[in-house]
Amino acid sequence: MLTLTERNGFVRQADRFNKRLATDDVSSYKHIKRDDFAFNPYLLWAGAIARNRSFDSGVISPLYPTFRASPGHCPGYVERLVLSETLISAYDKIAYGSVPRRRRSSVKDFLNLEVPTPPTLREQERIAAILDRADELSAKRRQAIAHLDALTQSIFHSMFGQPADSWPQMTVEEVADPQKGAIRTGPFGSQLLTSEFTEHGVAVLGIDNAVTNRFAWGQRRYISEEKYRKLERYRVWPGDLLITIMGTLGRCAVVPSDIPRAINTKHLCCVTVNEKLIVSEWLHAHFLQSNEARMYLRQTTKGAIMGGLNMGIVKKMPVRVPPIELQRVFATRVAAVERLKETHQKHLAKLDALFASLQSRAFKGEL
Structure with a gap:
């Protein structure tokens, strides 16, 4: 079948x-x-x-x-x-x-x-063999990237899969920065209209920036300096955790260190962590890979109105907090994996461009 x-x-x-x-x-x-x-x-x-x-x-x-x-x-x-x-x-x-x-x-x-x-059958076979070979190289790169994703998960589970009883049980709200507004969603309703987006200015982050579970620039949106001054309390900082709570739910990403001035939309919950307790990269992995976190999200979102995520659910998520030194070791190891993955992704982009070029030339009789 x-x-x-x-x-x-x-x-x-x-x-x-x-x-x-x-x-x-x-x-x-x-x-x-x-x-x-x-x-x-x-x-x-x-x-x-x-x-x-x-x-x-x-x-x-x-x-x-x-x-x-x-x-x-x-x-x-x-x-x-x-x-x-x-x-x-x-x-x-x-x-x-x-x-x-x-x-x-x-x-x-x-x-x-x-x-x-x-063209002739023999020429068709030659063209098919060339394109198959190029496609095979791209497939191997994708497989390598998938293995690196699995390696990150393996590192997390080997280090934190069985939390020690001595690790304190806390919530996301308790490990967030103690300052007011450390956990926040973006501006609602008339506070920010799509008609107010500009071609340049202060960046506005949305679902597309976190939907792949790592930060990426998607559609570029901006607001004016004047509008930003009114919405400055929604500013996103390096190391913040972005969690999608509308549309595609439960995806998250760590804001990179080179982020320009930016705010988040209402589609994201933004968490600024207490750096004395939490390393952002570890909390990101906990959110995506911890059995405890996944069970909590399944139970709470199932009972929530429309089965959605909200800031209250994020705040109450349980977190068994390992020693900060262990979190830093994890972050270092993951950073090494991410650097290797970035290299593979750059090679994959070149291979995909090569395949597209070969395919285009093949059916124009230029290969």
Whole structure:
């Protein structure tokens, strides 16, 4: 039993949903062999089209149109062609419907899309091999980054997975800086309107800056100096912890040391820690990886109105506080992992750019 995903192509239905969804009678399902293709008509515009590389035989829902490369055409070449940026852009144009995530594409419109005249079979195979090799290099970099993420988790659990009884039990509110407003959300309602954003000035941080669980610049938003003076109490400082409490819930990031003057929006809860008790990088890891923290969040958000996070829930989160020296050792080790990860990410960006260039040239006859 197979299903089709946007990013990972064909996967076992049980692996994707942790259970079998199909009925016992699958006589209406489509038989899929190795190198066959299928696409999701409701998500074709997002690139939900794939070649079966992994399974010798399987069945897939009749919802998905299926096809295979005709004689004289290399399946690998066809795969790269149907996943090229040019064709994905064309899929978006043939999708119709009023619901953005459910715009449908018809088989007829798909088959009528124009494609470059393919070269000889031997040339197709050469092009497919080049693109496969470039894609393989990118995949190895992504795998290395995933291993480094797992290493950070392993370091945390090896050092703090079994808290000592001597470590004091506190809350986030108790480990925050004692100054007033150490835990705060951003301005609400008419205090800050989107119409007041400017092209430059003081930065405004939102969900996009923390959604990947590490700080990143997403959409740039600014307010004027005059507006900032009215909202200065919402200023974000280096080492603060940003927690998403609206939209995508429960993501968090540590504000970097080189942050310019900035405030946070109402979509974030910002925590300034008491540096005598807490290292920000450790609290960040505790929030994401501690069994105690995850259990608390599951229980409290389940009972909260609309299942959301709020500043009160963040304040009361339990924290078993290890010695500050141990937290600093953890932060040093994580910083070394992050430096290595940053190197891999830079190489990955170059490889992705190389692949995009090779793919573009391939279907213009320039490779």
